[in-house]
Amino acid sequence: MSDSSNQIEICFEINGRQVTQTVPVRMHAADFLRHQIGLTGTHLGCEQGICGMCTISVDDRPVKSCLMLAVQLDGAKVRTVESLAPDETELHPLQAAFKRHHALQCGFCTPGFLMLARSFAGRRMNRAEIAEEISGVLCRCTGYEGILRAIEEWLPGTWTDASLSDEAGQ
Amino acid sequence: MTVVHKTVMESGTAIGQALARKEDDRLLRGGGLYVDDACALRQFAMAVARCPFPHARIRHLDVRAAAALPGVVHILTGTEVQCLTNPITVLRPVPGAPMLPYYALAQEYALHEGHAVVSIVAQSRAVAEDAIELLEIDYEPLPHVTDMTRVLDPDAPVLHPQIMTSNLMASKTDYSGNPRAKLAEAALVDYDRFFVNRVAPLSMEPRGVLASWRSGARELDFRSSTQVPHLVRKQLAEALRLDEGAIRVVASDVGGAYGMKLGLFPEELLAAVHAMHLGHPVKWIEDRMEYFRASTHGRESFHDMTIGTDDQGRILAIINEYTNDIGAWNSPFGSSQLSSVTFTGPYHVPDAQVCRHVVLSNKTPIGAYRGYGQPEVNFAREVLLDRVARKLDISPLDIRRRNLLRPEDLPWRTPSGAVYDNGDYLRPLEMLAGATDYEAHFDRPRRPRADGRIVGIGLSSFVERTGYASARFLARRGSHFGAHESVTLRANRSGGIDLYTGVSTCGQGNETAFAQICAAVTGVHYDAIRVHAGDTAQSPLNTGAFASRTLIAAAGALKQAGDAFRDKTLRIAAMVLQISPEDLSIAKGLVHSVREPDRTITLVDVFNRAITGQGIPEGLEPGLETTAHFEPPEASFSFGSAAAVVAVDPETGDFDIERFVFVHDCGVAVNPLLVEGQVRGALVQGLGAALSEELRYDRETGQLINGSMMDYFALTCSDVPKIELMHTEIPSDVTTFGVRGVGEVGTIPPAAAVANALCDALRDYGVAFSALPLTPETVWRALQNVRNKGETP
Numbered sequence: 001m002s003d004s005s006n007q008i009e010i011c012f013e014i015n016g017r018q019v020t021q022t023v024p025v026r027m028h029a030a031d032f033l034r035h036q037i038g039l040t041g042t043h044l045g046c047e048q049g050i051c052g053m054c055t056i057s058v059d060d061r062p063v064k065s066c067l068m069l070a071v072q073l074d075g076a077k078v079r080t081v082e083s084l085a086p087d088e089t090e091l092h093p094l095q096a097a098f099k100r101h102h103a104l105q106c107g108f109c110t111p112g113f114l115m116l117a118r119s120f121a122g123r124r125m126n127r128a129e130i131a132e133e134i135s136g137v138l139c140r141c142t143g144y145e146g147i148l149r150a151i152e153e154w155l156p157g158t159w160t161d162a163s164l165s166d167e168a169g170q
Numbered sequence: 171m172t173v174v175h176k177t178v179m180e181s182g183t184a185i186g187q188a189l190a191r192k193e194d195d196r197l198l199r200g201g202g203l204y205v206d207d208a209c210a211l212r213q214f215a216m217a218v219a220r221c222p223f224p225h226a227r228i229r230h231l232d233v234r235a236a237a238a239l240p241g242v243v244h245i246l247t248g249t250e251v252q253c254l255t256n257p258i259t260v261l262r263p264v265p266g267a268p269m270l271p272y273y274a275l276a277q278e279y280a281l282h283e284g285h286a287v288v289s290i291v292a293q294s295r296a297v298a299e300d301a302i303e304l305l306e307i308d309y310e311p312l313p314h315v316t317d318m319t320r321v322l323d324p325d326a327p328v329l330h331p332q333i334m335t336s337n338l339m340a341s342k343t344d345y346s347g348n349p350r351a352k353l354a355e356a357a358l359v360d361y362d363r364f365f366v367n368r369v370a371p372l373s374m375e376p377r378g379v380l381a382s383w384r385s386g387a388r389e390l391d392f393r394s395s396t397q398v399p400h401l402v403r404k405q406l407a408e409a410l411r412l413d414e415g416a417i418r419v420v421a422s423d424v425g426g427a428y429g430m431k432l433g434l435f436p437e438e439l440l441a442a443v444h445a446m447h448l449g450h451p452v453k454w455i456e457d458r459m460e461y462f463r464a465s466t467h468g469r470e471s472f473h474d475m476t477i478g479t480d481d482q483g484r485i486l487a488i489i490n491e492y493t494n495d496i497g498a499w500n501s502p503f504g505s506s507q508l509s510s511v512t513f514t515g516p517y518h519v520p521d522a523q524v525c526r527h528v529v530l531s532n533k534t535p536i537g538a539y540r541g542y543g544q545p546e547v548n549f550a551r552e553v554l555l556d557r558v559a560r561k562l563d564i565s566p567l568d569i570r571r572r573n574l575l576r577p578e579d580l581p582w583r584t585p586s587g588a589v590y591d592n593g594d595y596l597r598p599l600e601m602l603a604g605a606t607d608y609e610a611h612f613d614r615p616r617r618p619r620a621d622g623r624i625v626g627i628g629l630s631s632f633v634e635r636t637g638y639a640s641a642r643f644l645a646r647r648g649s650h651f652g653a654h655e656s657v658t659l660r661a662n663r664s665g666g667i668d669l670y671t672g673v674s675t676c677g678q679g680n681e682t683a684f685a686q687i688c689a690a691v692t693g694v695h696y697d698a699i700r701v702h703a704g705d706t707a708q709s710p711l712n713t714g715a716f717a718s719r720t721l722i723a724a725a726g727a728l729k730q731a732g733d734a735f736r737d738k739t740l741r742i743a744a745m746v747l748q749i750s751p752e753d754l755s756i757a758k759g760l761v762h763s764v765r766e767p768d769r770t771i772t773l774v775d776v777f778n779r780a781i782t783g784q785g786i787p788e789g790l791e792p793g794l795e796t797t798a799h800f801e802p803p804e805a806s807f808s809f810g811s812a813a814a815v816v817a818v819d820p821e822t823g824d825f826d827i828e829r830f831v832f833v834h835d836c837g838v839a840v841n842p843l844l845v846e847g848q849v850r851g852a853l854v855q856g857l858g859a860a861l862s863e864e865l866r867y868d869r870e871t872g873q874l875i876n877g878s879m880m881d882y883f884a885l886t887c888s889d890v891p892k893i894e895l896m897h898t899e900i901p902s903d904v905t906t907f908g909v910r911g912v913g914e915v916g917t918i919p920p921a922a923a924v925a926n927a928l929c930d931a932l933r934d935y936g937v938a939f940s941a942l943p944l945t946p947e948t949v950w951r952a953l954q955n956v957r958n959k960g961e962t963p
């Protein structure tokens with residue numbers, strides 16, 4: 001089977017932008033976002049649903065995009081790490097917390113953690129609960145401590161007006 | 171620890187501050203540039219067909235059906251590879267070992283599961299993978315050996331019979347004093363064989379390459395996920411029979427490496443050969459299944475360890491004979507040698523002997539991996555030392571107190587010839603004893619708590635060799651690289667510095683640390699320094715980011731280049747301001763008079779004068795650019811002690827690590843934030859290897875049993891115990907600024923600390939552990955063993 005056969009047109013929203021595009025039916029969502037939409041912030045580490053590098057937000061839920069076909073994005077509202085920061089100079093509060101707490105080294109896992117943690121906005125979670133929930137993403141560099149500290153620090157700020165502060169500008 | 175904000179930072183005092191990292195903004199925004207994020211116009215994709223057997227002869231190979239698949243553009247087999255390339259050269263040969271010609275594709279024989287046999291380039295990776303399914307390869311499976319204790323058996327198949335008569339690559343003995351005579355005098359001699367598990371370095375970014383060939387220019391542009399761009403360039407030139415000048419290697423962001431990405435891999439070479447043939451860019455991105463079978467693994471070894479002491483527990487001699495199983499080939503970086511350097515650990519042992527054997531087996535090659543020999547031997551020595559203490563009825567704390575090297579013993583030469591620099595090895599141990607209330611714990615009976623668990627504390631003391639002791643030392647061992655680092659500082663018209671280094675960005679924060687040192691030396695603001703890393707076309711020749719050596723060597727280069735840069739800046743400013751250079755200082759983008767701070771000139775002005783050559787002192791060369799190479803005179807040793815506090819259920823063997831305390835000295839910390847990150851990351855890798863990671867081969871089929879992310883258990887966030895860090899900071903007297911390396915140290919003590927803690931908790935049961943990983947099942951089995959012998963309390 002060659003790539004040009006079996007393409008389907010899909011229409012979806014990516015980081016606030018409406019896109020209509022033809023996709024090969026056998027391509028997974030992460031490959032599609034990376035190589036056809038050009039959003040390379042979403043990474044791949046296993047294509048097996050384990051490492052979490054490919055975590056994105058689909059209809060406001062965190063999803064491992066290697067386990068999803070591109071065609072399944074049809075009609076969805078998709079967000080990737082590129083959508084977080086409001087502009088070139090300012091970081092999203094979660095990103096800023098990651099930076100303050102040295103929550104990244106090589107940075108390959110970072111988009112996955114950010115997109116997963118972002119979905120915690122408004123929730124009350126203690127350290128152990130955060131640790132449990134982020135265990136779907138692996139990090140081989142940091143030992144996780146900085147990541148935990150960053151999320152712990154950022155989370156309370158989302159409790160009062162979670163939907164406003166976290167979703168601003170998107 | 172949180173980051174110091176840049177506004178409170180004066181450029182001149184940037185060493186020692188927890189500055190925010192230069193790397194972070196792009197990586198947080200998804201703007202990193204890992205290999206698969208770059209693409210070239212009309213690039214093709216490569217996929218590799220791999221041998222499914224641990225050992226096989228390739229009887230027949232037919233690629234016609236694959237070649238006929240629409241979209242397939244080029245296929246390479248072993249035969250073409252042998253014509254078109256030289257074998258991949260080894261960067262660090264095993265001393266005394268024969269050279270094994272390592273071609274990018276299997277020749278007649280495939281020697282491990284995952285050995286590359288055919289590579290296919292097509293319009294897309296999917297098509298290339300479809301084409302692999304159409305290959306007709308007739309394998310004749312051959313007898314194999316994957317058990318490292320059996321590779322030298324008379325009936326074991328020899329992997330490289332054309333070159334070797336057995337699977338023994340090399341043996342080497344180092345000794346000092348007369349350890350055998352001392353053992354004969356010893357009041358107590360204890361011995362055991364310790365098994366260290368084969369593990370995966372497991373960078374989250376797998377390997378990858380994008381190779382482009384400009385045919386008219388005959389130039390190869392090579393983007394790779396590597397720690398050593400300049401060394402990869404050297405190996406590419408040798409393998410492709412090209413001038414080095416024709417090759418540019420670029421490593422932008424590297425998604426984790428940990429020693430594994432040290433040198434040219436077969437698949438990378440294949441991509442280059444395809445690209446040169448096609449005149450089209452070729453990309454290969456490793457998938458995780460390939461990663462587990464065809465990158466390099468780490469660690470696997472067994473150590474026969476003997477310790478003899480007097481009746482007070484003073485060590486009289488240590489003898490360590492060990493075997494490193496390096497798999498089917500000497501990978502580019504070869505076998506670890508650091509077990510031989512650090513086998514006596516932080517202890518005063520004048521009489522000691524170490525013997526290393528390097529053997530081959532039908533498994534994936536072993537390469538460098540964080541710690542590289544040091545965690546292995548530390549496990550064996552520290553566990554055996556605790557057994558000695560128990561037999562002599564001395565506490566594990568006291569036996570370490572009695573044997574640790576004292577400041578006045580340093581510098582200390584080990585049997586391998588390595589020299590430990592200055593330090594105070596006792597202090598971290600005492601801090602640890604205080605933090606864990608060790609002595610009170612030790613005297614308490616080991617009774618189960620209300621939850622049925624018994625608490626134990628285990629200690630593990632260590633040294634870490636960081637950096638290399640000079641190029642002369644490396645030359646004696648036949649290494650094809652030096653001990654130096656280099657850096658170029660170039661003034662730009664905006665009043666800033668472009669800093670060029672061949673060290674690629676793999677996560678350690680080198681862009682940050684380099685800029686911090688550069689700011690401290692030159693006075694140019696941290697924010698005005700832009701680091702350009704990992705591009706051979708831009709950077710001066712260097713060595714690379716490995717062996718915890720980068721900063722040790724680079725600090726010296728940055729100091730020299732920075733001093734020269736500052737001198738010239740001041741000379742130009744002195745002419746303009748009519749003030750002598752000694753009375754000038756650089757801060758906040760200005761050169762100003764020390765006495766009259768209002769008399770200033772901007773760096774923009776000074777740098778523009780230098781760049782144009784207009785308005786500079788008579789006789790001064792135009793331009794403002796300095797390059798320095800620095801080779802540290804000696805390696806430096808980090809040191810410390812760690813403790814694990816475990817709670818174990820004596821019925822089921824289930825256990826938790828309730829605390830892990832790590833006290834350590836890495837000399838002067840350029841950036842405490844980076845140091846903490848390095849230490850924590852390495853500790854968690856060390857704990858993973860101690861608790862759950864192991865690559866297992868099926869003895870019958872010789873195949874990797876758990877070669878996928880689903881079956882290989884790296885620690886997740888909820889698996890990581892509470893880790894407490896403490897530091898002492900004794901500047902090294904052999905390095906610039908007193909720094910010691912820090913990248914690998916965390917991998918060293920965890921396994922022994924956990925094993926010792928389990929033994930301590932279960933001391934009334936008399937269990938012993940001598941193999942990794944330590945799982946609840948291991949503990950349960952050990953308890954069952956004791957119970958079956960009827961020795962339980």
Ligand code: FES
Pocket residue numbers: 043044045046047048049050051052053054055064065066067
């Ligand atoms: S790449 Fe999707 S979970 Fe690993």
Ligand code: FES
Pocket residue numbers: 103104105106107108109110138139140141142374425426677
């Ligand atoms: S920062 Fe490297 S894997 Fe997490």
